[in-house]
Amino acid sequence: MLAEVRTPVVKRSRAGKVAALAVLVALTATGCSGDEILRFGWPVGVTPQADEMRNLWTWTVVAALAVGVIVWALIFWTAVFHRKKKTADGEPEELPRQFQYNIPLEIFTVVVPTIMVCVLFFFTATTESNVLDKKPNPDVTVDVVAFQWNWEFKYKSDSVNHEDPEISTVGSSGEIPLLVLPTGKTIQYNLRSTDVIHSFWVPEFHFKRDVMPSPEKNNQDFSFQNSIDHEGAFVGRCAELCGTYHSVMNFEVRALSPDKYAKYIELRKQVNPKTDRTNTAAEALTALNCGEWCTPHAITTQPFNTDRTARTASN
Ligand SMILES: [Cu+2]
Incomplete structure (x- = not known):
């Protein structure tokens, strides 16, 4: 009984260590500093306006990556754990349970992207307004x-x-x-x-x-x-x-x-x-x-x- 309980914990901690090691190798092998990684390929800015643009770029990429990781995990999970299997005698099984016409899920998939677009629009519009701001008497x-x-x-x-x-x-x-x-x-x-x-x-x-x-x-x-x-x-x-x-x-x-x-x-x-x-x-x-x-x-x-x-x- 004890062995049954401990095995998944050991597996999880090993997976965590492997993931941490992969991140460490990715960081050290590329020789990138934290600031460089957060610039996602952009050069170092030399104006306050560039800093505003860089912030928008960094957090837009972070948000896109977060959405990407969730989507990739869902695709992987569906493909691996919900694929069509064969029965013991080699015959194809029925399709897994289908989820069409799931109203709460459909509302979720409309409301959440709408909120995300609104948030992106807000930060894009405020950054643009700050970057394009003009003083009446430039030096x-x-x-x-x-x-x-x-x-x-x-x-x-x-x-x-x-x-x-x-x-x-x-x-x-x-x-x-x-x-x-x-x-x-x-x-x-x-x-x-x-x-x-x-x-x-x-x-x-x-x-x-x-x-x-x-x-x-x-x-x-x-x-x-x-x-x-x-x-x-x-x-x-x-x-x-x-x-x-x-x-x-x-x-x-x-x-x-x-x-x-x-x-x-x-x-x-x-x-x-x-x-x-x-x-x-x-x-x-x-x-x-x-x-x-x-x-x-x-x-x-x-x-x-x-x-x-x-x-x-x-x-
Ligand atoms: Cu030209």
Whole structure:
């Protein structure tokens, strides 16, 4: 009698140990930290808006996995324990007991998913509203101009003082455009295309928005705001298939502390005696000489080699 009682307990504890070991192996073998696992493949965000998006993503995936585990367990349980068996003399048995027209079960399967959709809708709508929130007077306003196949960034050094000369950084086939921005300030991005539809995407912002040729025509909101938490270099990409060289339509966001940013803007206004025109982004960053984040060329990506004759059989 005792043996009969103890056996299932021993089996259960062994199964528990195996499950715990499997989780431990999965965690250590992949080398993922807890934070990495909860990001479910997303990069580390660098804006408060990105943190909001990440929270929504994490808890949506957790909820989906919880539902998935329940559904997979039910499928497994049904397939294993309620399959059609044969009788002792090899004849097929009658079908197991059927459950159609079970009103409480049908109400349950309508009400529970409805509640789940409502909860997901609530958190999606509140997150969207927070991420798209705009302050009336942003500290910096940038006009982002997308064209086949590069970017131009035009911004006032001071969005209040409209008499300042407009500073512009444009990419070329040989140079990735650098969008230099201050940390901890509210930045407004006004998106516009000069030809086809592009998409402004910085993975570390956890944000992407289509760049349209005439957004007013369809009442599209072509601007958004964010603020960047810390200094760094973050790759930006076009995320809308826009033609032959779409895949190389990259840029780089360079976030600098507000004092370095102010110096950068001053340097952009100064005339370079060597070229007799105002400093380019690369020249201003070189003159600023602030270490890693003043590197004059993109760190996170590199220009596409447009020299067709440079191709050999090996590449
Ligand atoms: Cu594009």
